[in-house]
Amino acid sequence: MLTRDDARVISRAMLTISNITVRLGGKVILDRASASLPNRSRAGLIGRNGAGKSTLMKAIAGTLDPDDGSVEMPRDMRMGYVAQEAPGGIDTPFDRVLAADTERASLMAEAESTGDSHRIGEIHERLNTIEAHSAPARASRILAGLGFDEEAQHQPLDSFSGGWRMRVALAELLFSGPELMLLDEPSNHLDLEATIWLESFLKNYRGTLVVISHERDLLNNVVDHILHLEGGKVTLYPGGYDAFERQRAERLAQVESMRVKQERQRAHLQAFVDRWRYKAHTATQAQSRIKALERMEPIAAAMEDSSLSFHFPNPAELRPPLIVLDNTAVGYVEDKPVLKNLNLRLDPDDRIAFLGRNGNGKTTLARLLAGKLETMAGSMAASGKLRVGYFAQHQVEDLYADDTPLQHMSRLMPDAKPGAVRAQLGRFGFSGEKAILEVRHLSGGERARLALALITRDAPHLLILDEPTNHLDVDAREALVQALNEYSGAVIIVSHDRHLLELTADRLVLIDGGSATNFTGTLDDYRNLILGRGGSNDNNKDGAKSGPKVSRKEERRLAAAAREKTQSLRKAVKSAEQEVEKLSEQRSDFDRALFDPKNYDGPLSKMTSSELMKKRGEVEKALEKAEARWLKANEALESAGANAA
Numbered sequence: 001m002l003t004r005d006d007a008r009v010i011s012r013a014m015l016t017i018s019n020i021t022v023r024l025g026g027k028v029i030l031d032r033a034s035a036s037l038p039n040r041s042r043a044g045l046i047g048r049n050g051a052g053k054s055t056l057m058k059a060i061a062g063t064l065d066p067d068d069g070s071v072e073m074p075r076d077m078r079m080g081y082v083a084q085e086a087p088g089g090i091d092t093p094f095d096r097v098l099a100a101d102t103e104r105a106s107l108m109a110e111a112e113s114t115g116d117s118h119r120i121g122e123i124h125e126r127l128n129t130i131e132a133h134s135a136p137a138r139a140s141r142i143l144a145g146l147g148f149d150e151e152a153q154h155q156p157l158d159s160f161s162g163g164w165r166m167r168v169a170l171a172e173l174l175f176s177g178p179e180l181m182l183l184d185e186p187s188n189h190l191d192l193e194a195t196i197w198l199e200s201f202l203k204n205y206r207g208t209l210v211v212i213s214h215e216r217d218l219l220n221n222v223v224d225h226i227l228h229l230e231g232g233k234v235t236l237y238p239g240g241y242d243a244f245e246r247q248r249a250e251r252l253a254q255v256e257s258m259r260v261k262q263e264r265q266r267a268h269l270q271a272f273v274d275r276w277r278y279k280a281h282t283a284t285q286a287q288s289r290i291k292a293l294e295r296m297e298p299i300a301a302a303m304e305d306s307s308l309s310f311h312f313p314n315p316a317e318l319r320p321p322l323i324v325l326d327n328t329a330v331g332y333v334e335d336k337p338v339l340k341n342l343n344l345r346l347d348p349d350d351r352i353a354f355l356g357r358n359g360n361g362k363t364t365l366a367r368l369l370a371g372k373l374e375t376m377a378g379s380m381a382a383s384g385k386l387r388v389g390y391f392a393q394h395q396v397e398d399l400y401a402d403d404t405p406l407q408h409m410s411r412l413m414p415d416a417k418p419g420a421v422r423a424q425l426g427r428f429g430f431s432g433e434k435a436i437l438e439v440r441h442l443s444g445g446e447r448a449r450l451a452l453a454l455i456t457r458d459a460p461h462l463l464i465l466d467e468p469t470n471h472l473d474v475d476a477r478e479a480l481v482q483a484l485n486e487y488s489g490a491v492i493i494v495s496h497d498r499h500l501l502e503l504t505a506d507r508l509v510l511i512d513g514g515s516a517t518n519f520t521g522t523l524d525d526y527r528n529l530i531l532g533r534g535g536s537n538d539n540n541k542d543g544a545k546s547g548p549k550v551s552r553k554e555e556r557r558l559a560a561a562a563r564e565k566t567q568s569l570r571k572a573v574k575s576a577e578q579e580v581e582k583l584s585e586q587r588s589d590f591d592r593a594l595f596d597p598k599n600y601d602g603p604l605s606k607m608t609s610s611e612l613m614k615k616r617g618e619v620e621k622a623l624e625k626a627e628a629r630w631l632k633a634n635e636a637l638e639s640a641g642a643n644a645a
Contacts, residue, residue, distance in 0.1 A: 020069035031232030047229035080178030086165035100172035145197035310483035328378035353505035389460035444471035576630035590616035
């Protein structure tokens with residue numbers, strides 16, 4: 001839903017990146033990169049690991065000065081960027097988030113200190129204008145969406161881990177409602193539930209957004225432009241990630257076609273030169289062709305990265321079941337189990353996704369199944385021949401920086417022949433020189449691939465992957481999806497990447513309330529449950545106290561009455577939302593025709609630039625009016641829902 005902060009940023013913001021060059025350690029990271037983001041666009045900044053995405057983000061944020069070029073934006077535009085340092089101290093998350101609205105905090109402090117009654121009146125008028133009275137509720141909603149229950153919101157920051165404190169930094173930024181929001185992989189410290197909430201929040205954010213992300217769902221559902229960084233250059237594509245892939249495939253096909261055509265032209269010119277350069281009567285023509293060859297800039301072939309690969313060795317078959325838990329309890333402190341009454345059967349063809357908020361026990365259950373924890377009560381029966389490959393987040397950091405992939409693998413395969421060791425490394429893209437490159441020189445994605453190579457060296461019957469995508473870019477995640485679908489063993493995944501779960505898991509297990517139960521719906525159903533859009537679940541505790549229980553029949557009657565009461569409002573919201581989407585698509589068409597005319601061949605291609613700008617302005621005005629109607633309808637619907645409650 002559009003909020004007061006969204007309405008405040010609707011009318012302006014443009015970002016222009018002009019010929020930025022950045023060198024780090026003598027290496028060119030950005031090479032005259034240029035792009036211009038349309039007003040209020042939401043851009044996903046993507047590229048392979050190490051391409052320079054964070055460097056470009058820092059240049060936009062002003063925390064890094066480029067060697068050449070500039071970033072231009074309105075002088076008085078409010079920009080928000082999450083700092084790399086996690087906040088700490090005795091302040092609570094709630095206090096830190098409230099303080100992020102600096103205008104509100106400043107006005108309230110002045111109101112307490114001033115004795116000027118006229119000034120106090122002005123302050124309270126301004127506080128009413130910016131809806132300061134609703135700030136505590138908004139701060140609490142944002143923190144709850146990012147996983148902080150009521151009690152956690154009022155604990156000292158120093159009592160949280162670094163990952164949770166980074167969530168507070170993200171909450172501060174979201175609450176401040178800047179006109180330009182810069183997010184660098186915001187879901188890295190989030191679980192699936194918080195990622196779902198963040199995607200919903202950003203989808204309704206109406207300012208200018210630049211987000212570095214490898215989450216395919218976020219890039220499809222939130223952004224309307226893709227900034228693709230490759231070879232130090234940046235290219236702007238209209239649409240989400242799927243649209244980018246289609247457009248880029250078309251562009252690469254065009255590049256390859258041009259390269260083949262140029263090679264034919266080169267061969268033709270070279271043949272003339274070879275034949276006639278030493279003949280007196282044709283020497284001049286030959287020299288002109290030699291100059292043409294020298295001036296001809298070679299077009300590089302569009303090549304795929306052959307090192308980007310995953311291939312899990314398939315295990316020998318085992319009879320089902322692989323593992324059976326019977327009223328099992330597990331934990332870390334004696335007599336204080338994290339999970340109990342676990343009843344779970346795992347078969348060789350199972351593909352399971354563990355759902356549940358961080359701290360509910362997903363990793364604990366994964367470690368139990370991997371044989372890293374003992375049972376406290378009940379039993380766990382496993383096949384005697386079972387081999388388990390367990391990937392945990394810490395394994396990437398635990399690699400020896402001075403050793404090579406070959407040394408790591410050789411230690412774990414002491415009896416294997418050198419060819420077998422190299423073959424296992426080759427399955428994950430570590431062939432040739434890559435196998436003898438020190439780990440310190442590998443990217444985060446390459447280290448994750450090495451960790452996966454190490455845990456699958458003995459062809460495990462069960463793969464347990466706990467957040468395997470944190471260091472992987474979009475292309476690497478697609479390679480992982482393909483590898484998992486080709487793997488014949490059982491798979492358990494804990495991940496905040498919904499795209500990965502949708503394509504690999506066919507069974508959902510919800511860890512909540514101190515136990516684990518099968519979730520009978522789909523991931524879309526789970527998403528709706530998290531966002532409070534339907535359904536209820538006894539295990540889904542969000543910090544609110546439960547009211548008196550009513551019968552299912554009474555629940556259905558009350559729900560029907562509420563739907564009937566808000567039906568006209570929901571229709572108005574739906575109508576306004578459809579109009580916003582239609583006008584947004586029209587604006588994207590105009591943007592593509594204006595910013596990428598060489599590759600645009602749609603119905604607007606016959607219009608001049610001035611005509612396109614004029615028509616785009618008309619669409620922009622219509623979109624602003626539609627968004628205002630959307631905001632008004634949403635507020636009316638929310639108010640009706642609150643009154644009904």
